[in-house]
Amino acid sequence: MRTARETLSQIAQRLADVTETPQFEAELLLCHVTGWNRARLIARLDDPVDTSVLEPLVARREQAEPIAYILGTWEFYGLELAVEAPLLVPRPETEHLVEIGLTHLPKAGARALDLCTGTGCVALALGHESGAETLWATDINPVAIRVATENFRRHDLPVHVGQGDLFAALPTAVEPFHVILSNPPYVEAGTWEGLAPDIRNYEDPGALLSGDDGLDCLRQIITQAPMRLVHGGLLALEMGETQGATVCALLEARGFVDVAITKDLAGLDRIAHGIWDASSTSSVL
Numbered sequence: 001m002r003t004a005r006e007t008l009s010q011i012a013q014r015l016a017d018v019t020e021t022p023q024f025e026a027e028l029l030l031c032h033v034t035g036w037n038r039a040r041l042i043a044r045l046d047d048p049v050d051t052s053v054l055e056p057l058v059a060r061r062e063q064a065e066p067i068a069y070i071l072g073t074w075e076f077y078g079l080e081l082a083v084e085a086p087l088l089v090p091r092p093e094t095e096h097l098v099e100i101g102l103t104h105l106p107k108a109g110a111r112a113l114d115l116c117t118g119t120g121c122v123a124l125a126l127g128h129e130s131g132a133e134t135l136w137a138t139d140i141n142p143v144a145i146r147v148a149t150e151n152f153r154r155h156d157l158p159v160h161v162g163q164g165d166l167f168a169a170l171p172t173a174v175e176p177f178h179v180i181l182s183n184p185p186y187v188e189a190g191t192w193e194g195l196a197p198d199i200r201n202y203e204d205p206g207a208l209l210s211g212d213d214g215l216d217c218l219r220q221i222i223t224q225a226p227m228r229l230v231h232g233g234l235l236a237l238e239m240g241e242t243q244g245a246t247v248c249a250l251l252e253a254r255g256f257v258d259v260a261i262t263k264d265l266a267g268l269d270r271i272a273h274g275i276w277d278a279s280s281t282s283s284v285l
């Protein structure tokens with residue numbers, strides 16, 4: 001049997017072509033099969049490990065399957081979530097949506113909605129950090145509904161879940177929200193082939209693609225959101241890095257004010273947000 005140290009270095013070599021973080025992923029895989037945490041792994045680098053259970057997992061990652069699918073869990077906003085194919089693996093840039101939502105929730109009686117919730121990551125983090133009174137999470141995909149429900153239960157967070165297309169997933173009687181957040185599909189059809197194989201070959205195209213310009217879903221959300229927001233409520237939307245000017249123009253044309261962009265940690269335009277002004281004479285897009 002090989003030692004943990006030798007095993008790590010061998011896995012990292014095999015993964016060098018599929019990921020920018022081969023050493024980190026080798027550690028994740030080894031911790032996953034041994035049940036060790038990272039501190040324990042470092043203390044036991046000279047221990048022998050049984051590599052037979054690791055082999056099929058490394059082989060899957062060599063085929064560019066997302067590491068989160070192989071592990072079955074992933075971390076978002078410091079919370080561990082169940083993740084399974086083909087749901088979008090929660091990405092660090094989506095954490096900005098939560099940060100923006102948190103700044104806008106009233107202290108008492110807050111109502112918030114996460115549209116296109118996928119694994120439930122945004123609703124979960126928002127609820128976990130804020131104690132919002134009423135949380136809704138919706139998605140069109142039944143797998144998302146099942147996994148998000150499991151994640152809310154895992155963290156003991158009461159979230160109402162609705163399946164359906166955008167706002168159609170909500171019962172009509174739901175009170176208007178103070179905050180609506182969404183990471184909808186926004187990838188342009190023409191850029192599909194250029195996406196990394198981890199994304200293109202594994203994640204649900206329905207959670208990524210949204211028409212020729214990638215804006216179909218964002219347009220629908222911006223058109224419909226005012227019907228579901230209180231006056232002064234926040235709409236914050238994740239988008240592609242080239243879509244900022246267009247999404248801001250759509251928000252302003254619909255009657256949102258204080259429209260602004262938040263960049264992600266890579267310095268790219270990532271979230272567009274605005275405040276619903278019910279007195280505006282907006283055009284329907």
Ligand code: GLN
Nearest residue numbers: 183184185186187207208
């Ligand atoms: N940022 C994601 C990607 O690159 C896209 C996520 C989305 O469409 N919501 O793949």
